[in-house]
Amino acid sequence: MTPRDMASRIVRYGELRPCRTAFIDAHTPGSDQKENFTIIGGGVSESPDQHVHIQIPHGFNIGAAGQPPNCRNSLHSHRTAEVFFVLKGRWRFFWGRRGDAGGVVLEEGDIFNIPTGIFRGFENIGTDYGMVMAILGGDDAGGGVIWAPQVIEDAREHGLVLGENGRLYDTKLGQDLPDGVAPMPVLSEAELAAFPEPEADEVVPVCVARYWDLTALADKAPAKVIGEHGRLRDRPGFEVDFITRASAGATMHSHDRPSVLMPVRGHWRVTWEGGSVTLAPGDTMSVPENLDHAAVPAMTGEASLYHVVGTDDPAGKTWTR
Known part of the structure; x- marks a missing residue:
């Protein structure tokens, strides 16, 4: 692409x-x-x-x-x-x-x-x-x-x-x-x-889930925020991960459905076969399904982003006591 x-x-x-x-x-x-x-x-x-x-x-x-x-x-x-x-x-x-x-x-x-x-x-x-x-x-x-x-x-x-x-x-x-x-x-x-x-x-x-708690949890691997095994245990039809400089990896990977990258702090370099782009806080990027890609911080300093991908789960739990 x-x-x-x-x-x-x-x-x-x-x-x-x-x-x-x-x-x-x-x-x-x-x-x-x-x-x-x-x-x-x-x-x-x-x-x-x-x-x-x-x-x-x-x-x-x-x-x-x-x-x-x-x-x-x-x-x-x-x-x-x-x-x-x-x-x-x-x-x-x-x-x-x-x-x-x-x-x-x-x-x-x-x-x-x-x-x-x-x-x-x-x-x-x-x-x-x-x-x-x-x-x-x-x-x-x-x-x-x-x-x-x-x-x-x-x-x-x-x-x-x-x-x-x-x-x-x-x-x-x-x-x-x-x-x-x-x-x-x-x-x-x-x-x-x-x-x-x-x-x-x-x-x-x-x-x-608080930002600084998630930052601590994402010191070695992306923190699972929302999902079956997330810090917030729910299956609302999508999963949310939190990635920092410490847990970002340059290994190419893909998903079987579109995913979304949403930087919170710092600049992020997203690469794929055929190109690359730099994202800033507030930018939103939709990554096509089955496209190998990687996201790593583009500059020194604090860097974090949320990653969202859909699942086959229903809408999410209704509140129950």
Whole structure:
């Protein structure tokens, strides 16, 4: 594969194309400065304006959220796995019907495997623009987002209506629901009762891995982060490894399905028969299936990256006590 062929499978951080109207809370004060990025796969955006950088199916989606300080992503749930790692800034994640069941603060490089079936949200509590990278299970990411009722109600007050077809309509722009399309129904109290409310001390120990702990674990070999034998024991339809300078190897290898490289710190040189490229933090590279390749740090200093590859496992575990 030539470098030109591979260029279409590399998304540079500086070339990410944001969507500022991706979700139902795009006009809601406190959430109206979000930027959503869909890097690999269709994602779960509710807006036709969302740009998809790489549409090749991987068995999972890669996206990102960029937010200024004090900007919040509203409470929602997914039917498949949702995994975040912090690329830039400090973030607070919270969960529960009202967002008060539990919470955790993540620093750069930390990773959070949020169980399916619970409402979750997050906000930038740092002092500068921040970015979190997201991995969503499945090629269709479970068919969209399930919003907490108050999010739908608040959005309507600010002009945005979500149709049952999963599309947004902006009444401030004169848009109405098309004929035959009803508003997305609000969950009933009986339906809401099925969403668990785990406390922080139940979730954090089994769902959060800290960057510096993973760095220590990856001193001789890549650290298994998410997977059957991972630090976070789950099988959500993909596996995540963490690689550092100490555990990187120059031996060529391949996978039987596409894999993704996502640098966290440092510059990484990826080589394959036919070319090479250097990746920086925030870049995303899709490596084709059955392509021999290797990734090693390109410069001195700290270097780390997350590696993602799909599996045949289902969407991931729903939270159970």
